Amino acid sequence: MTRRWKVVAAALALAASLQGAAAQEAPNTEVSGAVSLWTWPHNDRTLSSLLPEFNKAYPNVKVRIQGFPSGNNAYLNKLLSALLAGTGPDIAMVEINNVAQLSDKQQFADLSKPPFNAGALKAEFAPFAWSKIEDPATGRIFALPKHTGPGGVFYRRDLFAAAGLPVDPQALAATLKDWDAFIEAGKKIAKPNERWMVGTGNELVRAYIAQHGVSYFDKDGALQVGGPVFRQAFELVAKARDAGLISPFAMWTPEWQGAFARGQIATIVVGNWFGGLLKSAYAPGDAGKWGVVPAPAAENGVSAFNWGGDFLGVLETSKNKDAAWALVKWIAMNDTSLKLQYEKGDLYPAYMQAGTAPWINFQDPYYDGQNANEIFAKVQAEMVPQTTNPLDSIASQAVETAVNAVVTSGKPIDAALAQAEAEIKAKM
Structure with missing residues (x-):
């Protein structure tokens, strides 16, 4: 471990030592009753276990x-319908991309008030x-962060x-x-019609705009696409396309998933949770072949x-x-x-x-003995909040379509961005 990482680890340890004792308070075994929780597939199995x-x-x-399909906003729409009808579960999970659509719904209990007192x-x-769950103007808290x-x-x-690049x-x-x-580096790895860098x-695009703290809309609701x-993010994509670095596979398709085990994709720029998919589904036989590094820095150094x-909210x-609150706190904090x-x-x-716990700081054999948390703990401490908007899911789809047009058909950047803007505005 370098001196830099030792400093980071020490800072995290100190932060953990200063956390309030209330986080691991003794459970109140007198609490009783039946509660229901809605979520989406895989989370339902994990939470049930x-x-x-x-x-x-x-x-x-x-x-x-209960788990409900999340594709095509099925879970979100079911939850919104339940809120409108005054029904639904005791607890609802909320995905980060849907925070803006749900955080102001008064059907979610304000967790800043008794019996929750979540502000503490x-x-x-x-x-x-x-930053995603508390209204800075009113102090209202609509959910508790989970992951x-x-x-x-x-x-x-x-x-x-094999490309002569560092492995450490x-x-x-x-x-x-x-x-x-x-x-x-990708130019040394990619081989036409055989292997790609990404x-x-x-x-x-997603990593680049997040590094700049920019989202699809600003705080006043103005479209930023x-x-x-x-534009700089799309120019980065065009550079990668011209160098032959981007695979022809669409994300989440069987072809894309299988490419990881076949050794056709050298990297993926994504959230920490993707490691779980590599280990359990996409490349379970490739233990020791993978590693983790921070994302390349943008021009601002981030x-x-x-x-x-x-997130977990109580209705x-x-x-x-x-x-319900006992379950929410136990899931998110125990x-x-x-x-x-x-x-x-x-x-x-x-x-x-939890960031200093032994179970998250260990020499992971899947990453050839690397402690990946040395990367992710630092990233979590430095992540810049992005503005959320109820139309984020629409904007995200439009931008992804535009990116794919740049990659697959060589669509000019200006035309692709204009197409995304027009598609989003048509649905605003």
Whole structure:
């Protein structure tokens, strides 16, 4: 470990030691009743697997967890319909891209008020995550952060070694110091119709705009897609395309997923949670071949970015708010809960004290003995909040379509950005 990382680790340890004792308070075993929780697939299985441990702490609380498909906003639409009808679960999970659509819904209980008093927990959570759930003007808190998505670059050690590039994470991080360096390294790795540096152009756009703290809309609701940061991001994509670095596969397709195990994609620029997919689904047989480094820095010197995150809110219609709140706090803050969630899917806790736990700081054999948390803990501490807007999902789809047009058909950047703007404005 370099002196720089030792300083970071020491700072994290100090921060954890200063966290309030209330975070691991003894459970109130007198709390009882039945509560329901809505979420989406995979999370439903993960959370269901936690219930035996939860019931050791809260033996008198019965929990029902339901997962609903998330594709095409199915889960979001179901939840919105339930809120409108005054029905729904006791607890609802909220994905980070839907925060703006749900945070002002009065059907979510204000967790700053009794019996929750969540404001006392603010210092326990990553500032990036907390910024999403508290209204700075009113102090209203609509949910509790569960996980974040600190981003980095997952890379195939063997492909970098074969190209004569560094394999050691610290040496490679110095080599991939900025996006121009990333492209130059990619030229040594990519082979036409056989191997690519990165899977999709949209990865580069999402990381780049996040590094600048820019989102699809500004705080006043003005569309930013035609602005300079988006144009610079698209220019980065065009450079990578011209160098033959971007695969022809669309993200989440079977072809894209299989390319990781086939060794056709050398890196992916994405949130920490992707490690869980590599280990369990996309490349489970490739332990030791992967590593993690920070993302290349943008022109402003910022490397950190976020991709992902979720939250837990209690609905006003809940008949058992005490039990619902006990479950929310246990899932989001309990060491056993967070450890199991990390082990099952590399889910990165928003609860800062967990960042110093042994179960997240270890020599991971999948990464050839690297402690990946040395990367992600620093990223979480440095992530810049982006403005959220109810139309983010529409804007995100339009931008991704425009990026794909630049990559696959060579569409001019100005035309692609204009197309995205027009598509978004048509739905505003």
